[in-house]
Amino acid sequence: MRRGVLVALIALLACAGAHAGNRVLQPADLFQMHWAGDAQISRDGTQIVYERHTNDVMTDHVVESLWLIDTATGAQLPVTTRQGHFGSPRWSPDGTRIAYLATGADGRTQIVVHWLRGDTAVLTNLTEAPTDITWSPDGKQIAFVMLVPTPRPAIGKPLEKPAGASWGDGPVVIDQLNYRADGFGLDKTGYRHLFVISTDGGGTPRQLTFGPFSEAGPLAWSPDGRGIYFAGNRTEGWNRGPEDWARHTAMTLAIYKVNLADNSLTQLSHEVGPYHSPVVSPDGKQVAYLGYEDKHVGNQSIRLNVMDADGRNARVVSGGLERSITDAQWAADGRSLYVQYIDEGITKVARMGLDGRLEPVADHLADVFGPVQLPYSGGQFSVSAKGTVAYLGGSAEHLPEVFVAQGGKTRRLTNLNGELLSEATIGKLSALPVKSSFDGRPIGAWEVLPPNFDPAKKYPLILEIHGGPYMSYAPVFSAEYQLYAAAGYIVVYGNPRGSTSYGEEFANLIHNNYPSHDFDDLMSIVDAAIARGNVDADNLFVTGSSGGGVLTSWIVGKTHRFRAAVTQRPVVNWTSWMLTADMGAFGARYWFKKLPWEDQETFWKTSPISLIGNVTTPTMVLVGQSDLRTPVAEAEQYYQALQLRGVPTELYEIPGAAHVVIRPSQLAQAQSAIIEWFDRYRTTAKH
DSSP: OOSSOOBOOHHHHHGGGOOOOSEEOOGGGGGGOEEEEEEEEOTTSSEEEEEEEEEETTTTEEEEEEEEEETTTOOEEESSSSOBEEEEEEEOTTSSEEEEEEEOTTSOEEEEEEETTSOEEEOOOOSSOOEEEEEOTTSSEEEEEEEEEOOOOOOSOOOOOOTTOOOOOOOOOOOOSOOEETTTEEOOSEEEEEEEEETTTEEEEEEOOOSSOOEEEEEEEOTTSSEEEEEEOOSTTGGGSOEETTTTEESSOEEEEEETTTOOEEEOOOSSSOEEEEEEOTTSSEEEEEEOOOOOOSOOOOEEEEEETTSOSOEESOTTOOSOEEEEEEOTTSSEEEEEEEETTEEEEEEEETTOOEEEEEEEEOOOOTTOOOOBOOOOEEEOTTOOEEEEEOOSSSSOEEEEEETTEEEEOOOTTHHHHHHEEOOOEEEOOOBOTTTOOBOEEEEEOOTTOOTTSOEEEEEEEOOSSSOOBOSSOOHHHHHHHHTTOEEEEEEOTTOSSSOHHHHGGGTTOOSSTHHHHHHHHHHHHHHTTOEEEEEEEEEEETHHHHHHHHHHHHOOOOSEEEEESOOOOHHHHHTTSTTHHHHHHHTOSSOTTTOHHHHHHTSGGGGGGGOOSOEEEEEETTOTTTTHHHHHHHHHHHHHHTOOEEEEEETTOOSSOOOHHHHHHHHHHHHHHHHHHSTTOOO
């Protein structure tokens, strides 16, 4: 660490327990928040490189920089000297270099290598963005995945345009089932393939896979450097199946190996997946990978599987743990793996033996999804050769920070928001015990109290509902909830049936039956909060986004107990959604037994629009104008229906915003609008 100024963290960490500040959080504070991401520990465990994220007030975007931490002292220094779009830092095997992705002013993303001695070099000159960068065992090559463009389909012959004429643009012709994705727009035509590039001066990348198929990372090299393992689908008609919009490839995946000598391919897993994320044991004899045999139900737990390197003796290792494994990395002994999973909303890391036995390592991992900052479960970790785990930890009091765990002990290494959270008082978060009024099942739930909470007073309540629906919330910091609390509201949220991390049976209670008794679970959360004695039962409000928008729209059609509602990015008509959304094919396979024209009765009776005749609750409808996940027409038809019914409503459309991509300023203004809408209908509101 010879360049830059070392930033000692002792003083920063000291303020973590400082007394509450003299003000509450404001929407403008979104631009003061920082959070850690993608913490990668070096093989020898002495250093961690991580992404530092913030909402930039000048560009109105999330931006990143890369930083190094000395794990012994906690001292930091920058890898990148400015904020921009930097990510996916990866250590070379010998620990002397860091490769990462950098997006320039021209919008192109390149692979960059940084030497710890201080030099930095751009390795590539690519026109398409690389992903899943992975060092070879000898450090001489980097493998990655990249789109290979193909011409767009065309039909018809254009007229010859006269010189100087101003004509309209030509047509966009589409012939694929999956042709667009939220946050990306219309897909580029082509196929995603594997490449390798030399780290000695770069040069031209060498393509390893070919054909009308797409491959997916993460990638794993064999220890001898002769092969790369990856996920893909090379079956006939692969591109007519549902698309995995997280990985941007077909859901039905198998594990393959490509031989670098001759580009020959070997398919190693043969069950109907999705199977993905291969990792090779240190001795190269075994391959661990994630996935499950697809049974076409709403939710299935992702299992940890292990097979011999040639594909034989495949077996499930995590069968005794009814939770989805979201990441797995081999321990140096080759007899166990470090795994990440979510248990009742809380993200954990444990060491799992090949017999499935678990040894806890760390818990309360956290993540941030863009600037949205809702408390979704998530996290990330990496592990050194000696078993030191670097991870992103979160809590009710802070955004994700870098932690390390070793020998049963954990240490926090960063405190990125110490100053902000020492001057601003935040609301207290606590567990809210709930049992469903429908069947007595325990429901995970939490409550956020307003800052400077007075137990002698009663407060209005906001019920906020997560999306998915197959996702979960966690007891972690949420900027959105803190802004609601700062406005004087108690905020309650939870994981009704259908939420993940409570087992397959609990999640699949809504399979082919959504919405249903998740409504009862949510009402039970509200009732439990009222029973505590500090909620004004005459001032209840409800909001939620995506799947939470579905349930918000459903709730106001089922009950009149809420004074006002804001349904954000909702689906209100399952037929129109399936035929216009970017994940309609996914919904057709996993969420419904039949297609809309085969069973319109089911599609209609579970659509919130079917209950519009019962709605009297003033309901604002919020959506991004570029939303492809829950298309704008869903929000607009609900707004139009409310208008025709004479129900007080406003349509709030956010220019340029996709489903999960929204600028920080737009998020702040939307939060202000939601609070103003609720304040308008509070019995204590002044008009």
